[in-house]
Amino acid sequence: MSNLVRLSFSLEEPLLRKLDELQGKSRYTNRSELIRDMIRERLVHIEWEEDQEAVGTVTLVYNHHLPGLSQKLTHTQHDYHDLVLAATHVHLSHDLCVEVVLVKGFASRIQELLDALRRHKGVLHGTLSLTSTGIHLA
Ligand code: NI
Structure with missing residues (x-):
């Protein structure tokens, strides 16, 4: 498993609320897990778009x-x-x-x-x- 890297980034407040709603609905225990899966989801879509x-x-x-x-x-x-x-x-x-x-x-x-x-x-x-x-x- 790769090393974990901590990072910080900025979000508009309404978007942060949406992120927390998504986390609640999807039952992720923390934001990091949700964001990791969202990145993977996007990567998979790019694989399909690029016909991999x-x-x-x-x-x-x-x-x-x-x-x-x-x-x-x-x-x-x-x-x-x-x-x-x-x-x-x-x-x-x-x-x-x-x-x-x-x-x-x-x-x-x-x-x-x-x-x-x-x-x-x-x-x-x-x-x-x-x-x-x-x-x-x-
Ligand atoms: Ni049959």
Whole structure:
């Protein structure tokens, strides 16, 4: 772990109140923890903007009764096999399935995979949760 450095900086009073509100809502025990996480959050957004390598999960809810849909979704994942680390399928109900795909790769290609999966008829919802490989955050 890196050495801690103490620093001081100036903030307008209303902004300081907002910071303390954020700390209260997020249940951080002190401002330093909150500010550290805010800096990391910004760094991760810059990684995405610069299309660096990212890690994420694609979650799809779909109706498996549509002819060939499961096969099409598998086929699309094979098209992006260099991104896919793992996939888990759960039968949600008689009709519906959820599939969670763990991915690692350039942020833009992960977004491409999500778009390609969502385009298939019968996919009711698809989301992407993107995070960092963590390499540039330590
Ligand atoms: Ni299923």
